[in-house]
Amino acid sequence: MSLVTSHFVPVLLWTDALIFMLLIVSLAAVWWIRRHAHLRAPWAAVARRPMAMGAALVLAVFVVIGLLDSLHYRERLDDSPPDRPQYSVEVLSVFDALAGRLRTQQEKTYSAPLAMHLYAKEFTERDGATVRDYPRLKYGGAHLKQADEYVPDIVRRILVGLLQGLAGSLLLFGLLAAWQARHERMRLGGWLSAWATGHLGWPGRTVVIVLTLMLILGAVMARLAAGYHVFGTDKVGQDVLYISLKSIRTGLVIGTLTTLVTLPLAIVLGIAAGYFRGWVDDVIQYVYTVLNSIPGVLLIAAAVLIVQVAIEAHPDLFDTAAARADVRLLALCVIMGVTSWTSLARLLRGESLKLRTLDYVEAARAFGVSHARIISRHIFPNVFHLVLIAIVLDFSGLVLAEAVLSYVGVGVDPAMYSWGNMINGARLELAREPVVWWQLGAAFVFMFTLVLAANLFADGVRDAFDPRLEERR
């Protein structure tokens, strides 16, 4: 065994496997779409929309963080014997490794964003006397000797971050311009003027501006995070920025894996109901009418409780706490998927009812083409735009639903990092005087950014794919 592998062992959680499967499927889909002109055309229309492209960039940052956070491993314990290595029970991810001290710099309890002092008074010894005061933080601003160095230090960090971000984006822009000019076989000046006037054929200005803003923001945050807790710390002293970033993965998992459960059900049952009609339609309609009549929260709460009981009854199946939390997350995805396929199925049923009477389906039937082939070649490709629109529109709804469910207490495992848990944890502290607002604030900022970006992107996708909006283009 090599030295490297013996330092850690990779851990593949259920959701990790599914996420990477989804990634592979998406990449295959991209490859497939690139090869088909009629599939490529609407995506090209999406790529021409400045708003959609800006949103896509923001989404991409979230996705990259989520993916990095999905590469899990366990470290070897330092004191384990080399021949029989023992590994830590704590499951870490590549993101944790990159975040470095953000994860480990734990304070005692609450501290405000960018604070040097704890949020609670304690008895401390000063000059031989015991005084009750706000003690200095262990890590936040610990490099400052005097309190009056605080403001200049913050300003210096912000300025350095700004400059670093600007420099980085300038460098990136230069590379982009050089590559593009070479690619398009035009002079650099020509490309720059085309970029400045917005005659590129793709929203170059928006992309560059959004990238620059994100780079600057990232650099400033990184600078500040090196010395302070940018979003403060929570009740047990953990960095709120770190928790928020870790929550991204949970949000993405809920948003995407639930769709993975929804889609097969909705597509198969929706199209079958619309295409075959008769008793098939009746049965499927009864099923989704009944499912729709059960209050969703109730069903989810019941299912989550069952899963929890099952997990506790078989502790031997899950070797780490992370694995237990992960199974619960997966169960939540499944149960939310099972309850939320009905609206898309209904939509697809209606569309299939219309499509099956069209002449090209009749023509296929006149050739004796089998039902399976008619569905796969004639019906499905013509309802696919609806599926796509539903996926992107549902995503943001699911992210928000997770927050609500975790707040109610039937969501993800309490030990899991998620925006819903953050809000739940912050709930009681809102009544405190002075108020602890940063946990809620951070969850809000992150969730808002993700959902807004997803919605803007969904808008672009819908406009490009919905044939009813075609004339507006």
Next chain:
Amino acid sequence: MSPLLRVDKLVTGIGAARVVDGVSFDVAAGETYALLGESGCGKSMTALSLMRLLPDGGRILSGHVQLGETDVLALPERDMRRVRGGRMAMVFQEPMLALNPVIKVGDQIGEALSLHQDLGGQAARDAARALLDSVGVPDAARRLDSYPFELSGGLRQRMMIAMALAGEPSLLIADEPTTALDVTIQAQVLDVLRNLRAKRRMGMLLITHDLGVVAENADRVGVMYAGELLEEGTRDAFFTAPQHPYSRMLFEALPRTGDAGRLTTIAGQVPRLDAHLRGCRFAPRCPFAIARCRVESPGWQELDGQRVRCHLAGSLPAGSVRERVAHPVAEHPPQPLLQVEGLKVFFPIRRGLIQRTVGHVRAVDDVDLTIQAGRTLALVGESGCGKTTVGKALLRLIEPTAGTIMLGGETITAKNAPALRRQAQMVFQDPFSSLNPRMRVVDTLLEGMDALGVGARGERRGAVARLLNQVGLPDDAGGRYPHAFSGGQRQRIAIARALAVSPRLVICDEPTSALDVSVQAQILNLLKDLQADLGLAYLFITHNLAVVEYLAHDVAVMYLGRIVEQGRAGAVLRTPRHPYTQALVSAVPRIEPHTGQTIVRLAGDQPSPLNPPVGCHFHPRCPHASAVCRQSYPARTDLGGGHWVRCHWVAAQD
């Protein structure tokens, strides 16, 4: 006398396209002016410009519209609202879409009355009833309380006309008022319009693509092409000697009786109007074009009362441009290919919780047909008579309730359906819904061959190229998607798809009704060529009798699920015996003046096939109905030469 409406150099743009480009014409009071042209020529846009009801992005760029003394284009919107509906009113093409489905028609007419005549309550109701009487709506008082969905297409269009008349307009704009209607209903509606115009001395602007409608209704004619007027003249002058090559070719493209020659087609398409157009707009498609046509736009020239925009006006050869190449008439020994006996298709009506069958819609009721190999049988009838259902039942796209179908001497059952599918295929009406927009043409053509296992797998690609060639499409068409083709080209693809499995019978369900005249001519020529080359038999389902005369060998006339008359095409169409066939034939608007034939106008609409009238289905509308017609369905009366009819009246005569 100053004209009622004067349009002067009207230019309308939508985006970059000049959809109406320098159109000038006059309409006098009591006169019908017809704007004639193919789709996309700017006829409707002209009408909408007059009403100032242009769609989003549409703007009137220049020109004058004078209605009486009023400059319509200079009016503020507030005053324009009183002009619309008050002094000029419009009747739209689709009466289904132009009436609000959730408001009773009486209230909709009342709304127009209260707006333009300040009538309300009982006075408005009385006025509405008078209007309905004037447009020939039977039982007007009761109809006022109907919702639009309770009315047939013809009645709806009359309601629309009544509503348009509510403001007592001096100008009525009728935009394809009868295109969506059956011929017998079309004749009724056109009669109404003609009478109203005469009674009220209205000016009428009639927009249509149908030369027959123009010939029977217009006083003067203007031909539009690509946003411009090309020719203008009185009806008689225009129909005796059309001057512009485009007008001439429109005439030549019309299928006519007893004409075995090829129809003239107009190559190419109407040019895109957003491009920069130079020279005569018709030059690229004109067989007479000279170099001057391509650089210089022709001005108006006067020729004995007719005005025409053509450099060659007056110097064109007087005769016809139609090629006189007769189709080779392949004489097959009469050998029945398809025999249908006692075909019935009933659709059950289910009601209640357990979906109990409470009745049947008798869409097809006891139909016998025989199609000879290599010949064409036309199935004629109004919409809703069950002719499409017959076509689909033959292919078992709809499972027939009863009856035997024999194809090439073999009885077709549900078990040997694949054998049927190899021998009989279908071409559909609407070329836009009959091709999957997400499939390339080559995949569409391969679908049938793959499903039925026609030919070796490796040879199918070659077969596709041959098919495309056969229907006159370029070789590279296979790699493209349907949206890249025009309507006529799409119909060619649909024909190629049907031919892919080399059938012996092709069922054509109104294959040209969605196409323009010049494109229709191309498709009809193609169908005839294919029949000559491949010995195909056609079952041609249509309501267009002109096409029947041109293409069919035999005709079967269908009414309410039953065939009422059948025989050789010439015999049935020239000497129709059944009163329904007579009415159908005489309702077709014709270019030639009517020759001696009495005009039979049918009253009312086709009854519902849910509970057809007892006895002869046709008796409620029949001018010759007697007591026996109300009691028993007539038996077949043979008239010799394979011509038979089901009618008590004819039986009594013989």
